[in-house]
Amino acid sequence: MSRIYKQLRYILLIIYLLSASFVKEGYSLHHNKLNLLTSIPDNSLTVTIDKEIICEGELTQIHITQSEIGVNYQLKSEDTNIGSPQAGNGSTIHFTITPNCSTLYHIAAINAITSESISLSQTVSIEVISKPVDNIAVSISEDQICIGEKTIISLNSSQLGVSYQLYDGTYMQQSPIQGNNSSISFPEFSPFRSVIYHIVATNNTCASTSTLQQTAKVLVGLPPEDHLHPTIDKHTICKDEEVIISLTPTDPAVSYQLFAGDTPIGSPLTGNSEDINFEPTIPSSSTTYRIEALGNKCINPVNIRYTVDVDVHNPPQTDRELIASREKICVGEEVVLSIKNSEESIYYQIHDGSNFLEANIIGNGNTITFPSLKPLKPTKYQVYAYESVCTDKKILSSSKQIDLFDITPLSLESFVTPSEICLGELVDVELPTSIDGIEYILHDGNEEIGSITGSGEAIVFEEILPSEQSSYKITIGNCVDEFIGSKPEIVVHKNPKLQILSKDVQFKNDGQLTISTTDGMPPYKFIIDPGDTYSTDENVLELDNLAIGTYQILVVDANYCRSSDAGQLTEIHLEDGKKVVVGNALTPNGDGINDKWLIQYESDLNAPEVSIFNIYGQEIYHAKSYQNNWKGSYNGSILPNGAYYYLIDFNSEKINPIRGTISILGKN
Numbered sequence: 026m027s028r029i030y031k032q033l034r035y036i037l038l039i040i041y042l043l044s045a046s047f048v049k050e051g052y053s054l055h056h057n058k059l060n061l062l063t064s065i066p067d068n069s070l071t072v073t074i075d076k077e078i079i080c081e082g083e084l085t086q087i088h089i090t091q092s093e094i095g096v097n098y099q100l101k102s103e104d105t106n107i108g109s110p111q112a113g114n115g116s117t118i119h120f121t122i123t124p125n126c127s128t129l130y131h132i133a134a135i136n137a138i139t140s141e142s143i144s145l146s147q148t149v150s151i152e153v154i155s156k157p158v159d160n161i162a163v164s165i166s167e168d169q170i171c172i173g174e175k176t177i178i179s180l181n182s183s184q185l186g187v188s189y190q191l192y193d194g195t196y197m198q199q200s201p202i203q204g205n206n207s208s209i210s211f212p213e214f215s216p217f218r219s220v221i222y223h224i225v226a227t228n229n230t231c232a233s234t235s236t237l238q239q240t241a242k243v244l245v246g247l248p249p250e251d252h253l254h255p256t257i258d259k260h261t262i263c264k265d266e267e268v269i270i271s272l273t274p275t276d277p278a279v280s281y282q283l284f285a286g287d288t289p290i291g292s293p294l295t296g297n298s299e300d301i302n303f304e305p306t307i308p309s310s311s312t313t314y315r316i317e318a319l320g321n322k323c324i325n326p327v328n329i330r331y332t333v334d335v336d337v338h339n340p341p342q343t344d345r346e347l348i349a350s351r352e353k354i355c356v357g358e359e360v361v362l363s364i365k366n367s368e369e370s371i372y373y374q375i376h377d378g379s380n381f382l383e384a385n386i387i388g389n390g391n392t393i394t395f396p397s398l399k400p401l402k403p404t405k406y407q408v409y410a411y412e413s414v415c416t417d418k419k420i421l422s423s424s425k426q427i428d429l430f431d432i433t434p435l436s437l438e439s440f441v442t443p444s445e446i447c448l449g450e451l452v453d454v455e456l457p458t459s460i461d462g463i464e465y466i467l468h469d470g471n472e473e474i475g476s477i478t479g480s481g482e483a484i485v486f487e488e489i490l491p492s493e494q495s496s497y498k499i500t501i502g503n504c505v506d507e508f509i510g511s512k513p514e515i516v517v518h519k520n521p522k523l524q525i526l527s528k529d530v531q532f533k534n535d536g537q538l539t540i541s542t543t544d545g546m547p548p549y550k551f552i553i554d555p556g557d558t559y560s561t562d563e564n565v566l567e568l569d570n571l572a573i574g575t576y577q578i579l580v581v582d583a584n585y586c587r588s589s590d591a592g593q594l595t596e597i598h599l600e601d602g603k604k605v606v607v608g609n610a611l612t613p614n615g616d617g618i619n620d621k622w623l624i625q626y627e628s629d630l631n632a633p634e635v636s637i638f639n640i641y642g643q644e645i646y647h648a649k650s651y652q653n654n655w656k657g658s659y660n661g662s663i664l665p666n667g668a669y670y671y672l673i674d675f676n677s678e679k680i681n682p683i684r685g686t687i688s689i690l691g692k693n
Contacts, residue, residue, distance in 0.1 A: 065141055066096040066134035072147040079124070080231030081155050087120040087130060089113075089145070098145075099133040110135065127152045156233045157187045157226035163239040170216070171248040171323035178222060178241045179210040186230060192223040201227070219244045246322025249279040255316055257333040263415040264339045267307050270314055272329070273300040280319045282326070285312045293319070311337045340419060341371045341410035347423040348392075349406075353430065353462055355504040359397040360427050362406060367393045374418075376407045403428045428462065430503065439499060439511040447518050447586035448493060454486040454513050456499070464502030465510070469495050476502055491517050518584040521545030523593050525578060529600040530625060533608050536571035536597040538578075545582030552579040554592070573597050573606075573625045599627060604680050607673065610688050613657040622655045622687060630675050637687075638670045645669070657689045664689055 071090040079085050089098055092113030099110040100120045107130070111118045131148040135141070166177040180189065183204030191198035191211060202209055204226075224237040258269045272281060275296030283290040283303045291304040314333050317326035345368070350361040364373055367388030374385040375395055383396050388410075398406075405426045409418040442453045454467060459479030467474040467486045474497075477484045491497075499511040521542045528537035542549055542564045551559040551566045554577040559566055579592035599606055608623040624633065637646035637655070645659040651673075657664050666689050673683040 074149045097135045157235040159235040165241040249318035267305040338414040353503045363394040445516040451488045466502045519544040520586045521580045521588040531600045538568045540566045550581045633675045636672045
């Protein structure tokens with residue numbers, strides 16, 4: 026190559042000298058036709074590449090189009106020359122390369138004579154897809170398993186665009202899984218033999234492969250024998266008794282653990298080819314015992330197929346409550362004893378302090394009842410309980426004392442306070458004495474009002490509300506048969522009832538009320554507010570000359586019974602929907618009739634502002650809030666008879682100001 030390069034330089038030199046000679050002889054030689062090299066190579070040549078992305082180890086070519094004669098071209102990566110330079114030939118030249126990593130290439134153009142150099146403006150970049158990395162860490166979830174058990178092989182990292190597959194040395198296992206730039210795991214699987222797994226990584230684009238340096242080894246062992254037969258020395262026991270569980274035969278290479286449900290009992294025992302006895306255990310409740318066998322190469326224990334049961338019988342609970350239908354009964358009556366929340370399958374028997382009574386009864390989880398008893402004397406009853414296996418009798422903590430009393434000589438005196446009332450009033454019913462332990466029940470007819478247990482002192486049924494039909498009696502609650510000890514007497518008077526008719530005001534104080542009463546006892550006292558009180562034997566009262574307003578009416582009869590607590594309200598309005606009625610005459614002579622000037626108006630209006638004028642227009646009276654109290658006076662003297670003018674203003678949008686005349690008449 027160096028010899029050819031030297032020859033080329035020599036030829037170019039001859040051409041240069043000949044051209045100079047021709048110039049001296051007056052000849053002209055065109056520069057382009059001789060294709061002579063300029064001093065600086067052209068740097069704008071087109072540079073292309075066959076493939077910009079290649080797999081590691083592949084060939085590719087870089088091309089320079091229309092290379093210049095007299096110029097040498099050198100391929101470079103950064104400052105490193107790649108291969109030998111190539112001489113330009115006026116057409117395309119090629120660089121063949123096998124890059125091992127992604128690289129940016131540029132090309133230097135060198136004048137063959139002057140050695141002047143320039144980099145072509147175009148560069149090329151090649152991306153080299155490397156083989157998958159092989160130093161990824163490999164892990165296995167369980168490296169010692171029994172046959173049939175499963176394990177998981179994982180990679181702590183992976184490459185995107187790379188697939189990974191297990192290889193057992195002979196065959197590829199499972200389907201490939203794709204890398205994701207993070208940790209990945211192969212699906213859980215169950216090897217049937219011990220094996221070392223390799224992981225083959227394959228680039229999905231180039232199909233180049235690498236075998237990871239790390240492997241995953243799994244040891245697969247046979248599980249322990251699971252057809253062994255455990256035994257127990259007692260299947261039915263009382264609480265707090267011990268049981269011993271045994272297993273036969275046993276494998277010396279296997280350890281055995283006893284369980285009650287999921288709770289391990291004691292320490293594991295190693296097999297000995299014979300029987301093994303687990304430590305004695307005290308079950309607190311009925312239990313199924315199982316045994317797990319752990320082989321020397323198995324990561325999970327194997328359940329022995331057979332189990333043993335123990336049925337634990339608990340002694341009776343002594344906190345069950347004994348209840349009685351009655352704790353105090355009359356002589357000759359029966360009492361029934363029961364147990365609340367009895368225990369299922371527990372036997373209960375009554376004891377009267379001397380003997381066990383009747384046959385025992387069996388609990389059912391609810392309340393159970395013994396046959397009825399008829400004690401002849403006060404007796405304390407207790408109950409014993411026992412279980413069919415745990416036969417020791419336990420006495421219940423609850424007992425019942427049944428007392429007897431004789432009511433034959435019992436008589437009661439009672440009185441009511443007060444003994445005579447109006448309907449709706451309350452009374453107290455009192456017994457001056459009582460007998461300790463006796464239950465006294467007050468009835469109104471067949472309805473029970475209340476009960477009080479005697480203490481030897483007086484007892485009072487307070488705030489009883491009698492009706493007109495009330496019929497009271499006091500019975501003794503300790504006996505089954507009704508025993509009436511007393512019949513309190515009380516008189517209930519009816520209250521007067523009112524009916525009220527009203528007639529509205531038409532002109533001035535011409536309203537009327539008609540009040541009638543029923544159910545009361547005459548004489549009646551009619552109390553009218555505002556107004557007077559009227560006493561009469563008649564049950565009808567008529568009132569007239571009434572102004573509009575609200576009247577409270579109360580009637581009290583001869584028994585001092587009232588028509589209501591607060592009185593009955595009624596209203597007198599203005600007739601025909603009028604809002605205001607103004608009096609047109611005033612006779613201030615002291616006879617009680619028309620002595621005051623009255624303005625009557627509905628209750629939804631406020632007191633008006635009033636002005637009175639004489640015929641000369643002089644104001645002789647003014648009130649901001651008139652109270653129907655003007656008596657026709659001015660400066661303390663009664664005005665002369667004659668006509669006067671008024672202006673009434675209610676200061677309300679509901680009614681306009683009212684103007685009119687009023688006459689003063691009858692002045693003495």
